[in-house]
Amino acid sequence: xxxxxxxxxxxxxxxxxxxxxxxxxxxxxxxxxxxxxxxxxxxxxxxxxxxxxxxxxxxxxxxxxxxxxxxxxxxxxxxxxxxxxxxxxxxxxxxxxxxxxxxxxxxxxxxxxxxxxxxxxxxxxxxxxxxxxxxxxxxxxxxxxxxxxxxxxxxxxxxxxxxxxxxxxxxxxxxxxxxxxxxxxxxxxxxxxxxxxxxxxxxxxxxxxxxxxxxxxxxxxxxxxxxxxxxxxxxxxxxxxxxxxxxxxxxxxxxxxxxxxxxxxxxxxxxxxxxxxxxxxxxxxxxxxxxxxxxxxxxxxxxxxxxxxxxxxxxxxxxxxxxxxxxxxxxxxxxxxxxxxxxxxxxxxxxxxxxxxxxxxxxxxxxxxxxxxxxxxxxxxxxxxxxxxxxxxxxxxx
Amino acid sequence: xxxxxxxxxxxxxxxxxxxxxxxxxxxxxxxxxxxxxxxxxxxxxxxxxxxxxxxxxxxxxxxxxxxxxxxxxxxxxxxxxxxxxxxxxxxxxxxxxxxxxxxxxxxxxxxxxxxxxxxxxxxxxxxxxxxxxxxxxxxxxxxxxxxxxxxxxxxxxxxxxxxxxxxxxxxxxxxxxxxxxxxxxxxxxxxxxxxxxxxxxxxxxxxxxxxxxxxxxxxxxxxxxxxxxxxxxxxxxxxxxxxxxxxxxxxxxxxxxxxxxxxxxxxxxxxxxxxxxxxxxxxxxxxxxxxxxxxxxxxxxxxxxxxxxxxxxxxxxxxxxxxxxxxxxxxxxxxxxxxxxxxxxxxxxxxxxxxxxxxxxxxxxxxxxxxxxxxxxxxxxxxxxxxxxxxxxxxxxx
Numbered sequence: 001x002x003x004x005x006x007x008x009x010x011x012x013x014x015x016x017x018x019x020x021x022x023x024x025x026x027x028x029x030x031x032x033x034x035x036x037x038x039x040x041x042x043x044x045x046x047x048x049x050x051x052x053x054x055x056x057x058x059x060x061x062x063x064x065x066x067x068x069x070x071x072x073x074x075x076x077x078x079x080x081x082x083x084x085x086x087x088x089x090x091x092x093x094x095x096x097x098x099x100x101x102x103x104x105x106x107x108x109x110x111x112x113x114x115x116x117x118x119x120x121x122x123x124x125x126x127x128x129x130x131x132x133x134x135x136x137x138x139x140x141x142x143x144x145x146x147x148x149x150x151x152x153x154x155x156x157x158x159x160x161x162x163x164x165x166x167x168x169x170x171x172x173x174x175x176x177x178x179x180x181x182x183x184x185x186x187x188x189x190x191x192x193x194x195x196x197x198x199x200x201x202x203x204x205x206x207x208x209x210x211x212x213x214x215x216x217x218x219x220x221x222x223x224x225x226x227x228x229x230x231x232x233x234x235x236x237x238x239x240x241x242x243x244x245x246x247x248x249x250x251x252x253x254x255x256x257x258x259x260x261x262x263x264x265x266x267x268x269x270x271x272x273x274x275x276x277x278x279x280x281x282x283x284x285x286x287x288x289x290x291x292x293x294x295x296x297x298x299x300x301x302x303x304x305x306x307x308x309x310x311x312x313x314x315x316x317x318x319x320x321x322x323x324x325x326x327x328x329x330x331x332x333x334x335x336x337x338x339x340x341x342x343x344x345x346x347x348x349x350x351x352x353x354x355x356x357x358x359x360x361x362x363x364x365x366x367x368x369x370x371x372x373x374x375x376x377x378x379x380x381x382x383x384x385x386x387x388x389x390x391x392x393x394x395x396x397x398x
Numbered sequence: 399x400x401x402x403x404x405x406x407x408x409x410x411x412x413x414x415x416x417x418x419x420x421x422x423x424x425x426x427x428x429x430x431x432x433x434x435x436x437x438x439x440x441x442x443x444x445x446x447x448x449x450x451x452x453x454x455x456x457x458x459x460x461x462x463x464x465x466x467x468x469x470x471x472x473x474x475x476x477x478x479x480x481x482x483x484x485x486x487x488x489x490x491x492x493x494x495x496x497x498x499x500x501x502x503x504x505x506x507x508x509x510x511x512x513x514x515x516x517x518x519x520x521x522x523x524x525x526x527x528x529x530x531x532x533x534x535x536x537x538x539x540x541x542x543x544x545x546x547x548x549x550x551x552x553x554x555x556x557x558x559x560x561x562x563x564x565x566x567x568x569x570x571x572x573x574x575x576x577x578x579x580x581x582x583x584x585x586x587x588x589x590x591x592x593x594x595x596x597x598x599x600x601x602x603x604x605x606x607x608x609x610x611x612x613x614x615x616x617x618x619x620x621x622x623x624x625x626x627x628x629x630x631x632x633x634x635x636x637x638x639x640x641x642x643x644x645x646x647x648x649x650x651x652x653x654x655x656x657x658x659x660x661x662x663x664x665x666x667x668x669x670x671x672x673x674x675x676x677x678x679x680x681x682x683x684x685x686x687x688x689x690x691x692x693x694x695x696x697x698x699x700x701x702x703x704x705x706x707x708x709x710x711x712x713x714x715x716x717x718x719x720x721x722x723x724x725x726x727x728x729x730x731x732x733x734x735x736x737x738x739x740x741x742x743x744x745x746x747x748x749x750x751x752x753x754x755x756x757x758x759x760x761x762x763x764x765x766x767x768x769x770x771x772x773x774x775x776x777x778x779x780x781x782x783x784x785x786x787x788x789x790x791x792x793x794x795x796x
Contacts, residue, residue: 051720051728081716081728083744116713117746226717301699301783302791309792315514318479319624322449330449330479346481348515385699387788393700394707394784 001162001254003261007141008159010170011195012036012235014136017143020128022120023076031128032147033097034071034191035136039107040235042068043204045211047228053080053116054090056227059109062094063231066200069104071231072097072129073111073148073189075176077120080112080226089119096126100133111229113150113176113189145174148189151392152176156265162254165240165247169196171258177266190215190230190262196251197236198243206252207232214259218267218381219298267381272388275307278366282377289326290378293369296324297380304385312337312356314348321369332372338365399560399652401659405539406557408568409593410434410633412534415541418526420518421474428474429526430545431495432589433534437465437505438633441602443609445626451478451514452488454625457507460492461629464598467502469629470495470527471509471546471587473574475518478510478624487517494520494527509627511548511574511587543572546587549790550574554663560652563638563645567594569656575664588613588628588660594649595634596641604650605630612657616665616779617696665779670786673705676764680775687724688776691767694722695778702783710735710754712746719767730770736763 013036020031044063046056062068072093079086094108101108112120135143145155159172175190198206207230215230232255243251268276279298284290297303300320306313317335321328331346338359340352359365411434418429442461444454460466470491477484492506499506510518533541543553557570573588596604605628613628630653641649666674677696682688695701698718704711715733719726729744736757738750757763 048723049717049720050723050726051716078713080713081741081744081746083729116716117741118748226713226720301787305788305791308788311792315476315478315624318449318514319447322447322624325446325448328448331481343479343515346479348479350516385788386792387785389699390703390706390783390785390788393703394709 001160001257003158003160003257005158005261005265007139007157007174008161008170008172009138010172010193012040012237013193014138015140015144016132016135016137017140017147018128018132018135020074020131021124022074022128023114029143029147030074030076031125031132032073032144033132033136034144034193034233035101036069036233036235039067039069040233041066041198041200041203042231042233043200043207044229044231045207047226049226049228051081051226053078053112053227054082054086055079055110055112056229057087058090058094059111059229062106062109065106067107068109068233069107070097070101071109071111071191074120074125075148075150076114077118078112078114078116078227079119080116082117082119085119089122092122093125096129100129109231111189113148113227116226141172141174145176148176150176151271153269156262156269158258158261158265160254160258162250164196164251165243167238167240169194169238169240171254173258173262175262175266189227192232192255192259194234195236195238196234197238197240198234198251202243202248203232203234206248206255209252210256210259213256213379214263217379218263219295264381267383270383271392272386272390273383274386275384276364277307277382277384279380279382280366280368280377281371282368283370283372283374284326284376284378285374287376287378290376293321293324293326293371294378294380296320297367297369298382301385304382307360307384308386310357310360312342312353312360314342317367328371329373334370334372336368338362399558399655401556401558401655403556403659403663405537405555405572406559406568406570407536408570408591410438410635411591412536413538413542414530414533414535415538415543415545416526416530416533418472418529419522420472420526421512427541427545428472429523429530430471430542431530431534432469432542432591432631433499434467434631434633437467438631439464439596439598439601440466440629440631441598441605442627442629443605445624447624447626449479449624451476451510451625452480452484453477453508453510454627455485456488456492457509457627460504460507463504465505466507466631467505468495468499469507469509469589472518472523473546473548474512475516476510476512476514476625477517478514480515480517483517487520490520491523494524498527498531507629509587511546511625514624539570539572543574546574548574549669551667554660554667556656556659556663558652558656560648562594562649563641565636565638567592567636567638569652571656571660573660573664587625590630590653590657592632593634593636594632595636595638596632596649600641600646601630601632604646604653607650608654608657611654611777612661615777616661617693662779665781668781669790670784671781672784673782674762675705675780675782677778677780678764678766678775679769680766681768681770681772682724682774682776683772685774685776688774691719691722691724691769692776692778694718695765695767696780699783702780705758705782706784708755708758710740710751710758712740715765726769727771732768732770734766736760
């Protein structure tokens with residue numbers, strides 16, 4: 001199965017993306033729809049930030065039933081820290097789409113991303129909904145992906161096709177997010193859709209399986225959004241037979257690859273990012289310890305500025321490893337940077353640093369830390385900290 | 399009692415700072431000494447990073463006895479991740495000074511700061527020790543402060559005088575550190591000296607009292623050094639009578655002010671810093687929860703870039719508050735930025751943002767968050783994240 005970085009038509013779904021005038025940028029798409037022809041099996045995960053946006057509160061509740069018919073997502077305003085008025089706006093927004101589609105209100109979820117603390121204009125929104133419903137089409141995923149962008153430089157889409165339960169099944173997805181990204185869960189907004197027939201409990205389990213190695217394994221700046229939302233919808237239009245245990249494992253593997261590729265695209269387009277770095281920690285006593293060390297490295301501003309400077313700065317890596325609070329035997333520690341072993345047996349390989357610096361000039365490389373204390377491992381995808389990260393975030397005003 | 403940002407002569411101590419040629423910068427001071435005429439009461443705290451530098455391992459052990467006669471601190475090399483050779487180098491370095499002074503080896507502690515993973519040249523070091531011993535003088539604290547600088551733009555010194563136990567007592571201090579700074583404990587290297595007569599157990603307790611509001615309440619980049627060291631020495635030369643409980647409280651208060659001022663200077667000179675921001679979290683249920691929220695705000699790259707851009711970005715502040723995992727009642731939350739209330743009663747005060755943005759142009763301001771859930775509070779001093787932070791750390795090579 002090959003994951004492609006492009007959309008694919010997917011039976012049972014229609015998409016749209018229009019300009020509703022919710023942001024101060026004439027002509028920029030800011031309202032997107034995902035609509036199914038009937039209520040479809042759905043699972044979702046949401047931010048664990050204690051400050052949750054109104055649409056997250058509404059969506060989290062509605063998704064519990066296991067079926068949805070539509071998603072309405074806007075950029076320009078996150079509808080977060082907007083109190084009762086914000087909750088009403090989230091409800092009214094979903095209702096606007098439900099009324100237009102003629103479906104139950106509870107089958108529609110609202111998603112928002114953008115500036116925190118402000119409402120958007122409901123009349124503009126309603127007019128946008130009408131225009132978007134008119135524009136719905138099966139091959140419009142890219143329009144949707146564009147409508148939810150904020151500081152993203154391009155829309156992110158993935159798709160893959162596999163044979164499952166006697167049918168050809170497609171999984172596609174899109175996501176937005178370039179800053180305020182550290183998992184648990186991250187991404188701000190991500191959507192995975194499939195035409196496979198699969199029941200809500202299996203869908204939920206698949207989503208849980210997929211998270212640790214995809215959206216929860218990425219970081220741009222260690223900051224966790226208030227609006228993080230990941231929704232997975234399965235239309236069943238592929239007409240596969242009911243999936244058995246083996247089929248489900250196959251589906252989860254495919255979903256892992258698709259979600260991983262999408263998550264990777266988010267980091268690659270991280271605010272100001274010039275490098276995509278895969279941080280792998282091996283040889284830990286437990287997976288939790290491996291993850292703690294990987295997160296400290298992946299989030300350290302000093303390590304990330306060194307990536308930007310193509311500086312094989314072992315000292316900062318060692319500092320970040322030690323900061324995790326996990327017992328470390330320095331005499332056993334091994335560190336490979338961009339494929340070059342730069343430290344082992346308690347010594348820095350000074351003579352290897354020039355070669356590592358050269359390899360770090362590439363757009364993508366890996367950093368592998370072997371603690372040699374056990375068999376557990378963890379992986380994080382991160383990017384560098386550049387002048388442009390500061391520029392984007394010092395100038396992107398409220 | 400007034401804390402001055404300058405050194406003061408302090409009885410019982412002599413200082414020196416010389417160029418020993420340990421760094422590749424001809425003429426730059428890189429070796430500093432603090433020497434007392436007899437073994438004096440001493441307390442110290444060290445990094446909690448699991449990767450500890452060799453001099454930290456040696457100093458931590460030696461300081462347990464409660465008395466020291468000298469500190470030898472070098473910049474240019476951190477002598478960290480240097481294995482057995484590094485431990486031997488730390489021992490030999492202290493021995494070089496002890497031999498020159500004619501004192502017990504165990505009464506001298508080594509401190510190092512600079513590049514991780516490399517040794518420095520012992521012969522250069524020994525020659526430097528001889529030159530530094532010749533240069534020892536009571537009014538040379540500034541030379542010492544200069545010798546330990548790395549990316550600091552200027553030496554940081556403080557002093558204060560108070561009447562204590564029937565005598566006039568002086569407390570002075572110096573510190574270095576501009577990056578890789580987040581407490582627990584931070585600062586990389588800091589030294590407090592006093593001519594008060596005070597016994598080691600009281601000295602240790604005073605240091606513990608002082609930490610939470612000084613060196614453990616600052617952050618530049620959330621990164622914790624492998625070499626953090628804070629040493630407090632009391633020569634007793636002031637000739638005060640033995641301190642009673644009330645005197646000790648008075649001493650601790652004075653030490654708190656001195657240490658706080660010194661810690662503040664570190665943040666003010668944070669790598670690339672253009673702003674000094676005091677983050678205060680009030681109304682928390684517990685001090686630990688208040689601290690957790692304050693740290694999330696003070697370390698958030700998005701909040702720090704907004705400080706740099708003079709952007710009263712409430713959304714990022716709300717995000718950072720929520721990320722701390724502490725239960726938050728959004729309807730009660732109050733946020734004051736640079737003295738302007740920007741949020742309360744569950745609503746953002748949009749009309750106040752321009753005034754806040756204007757006030758943020760100042761070199762120093764505060765951010766106060768009231769959770770209104772209890773009476774506990776915590777404070778952190780932080781700086782902004784600027785282009786220069788990235789520049790300094792992308793270009794400062796191993």
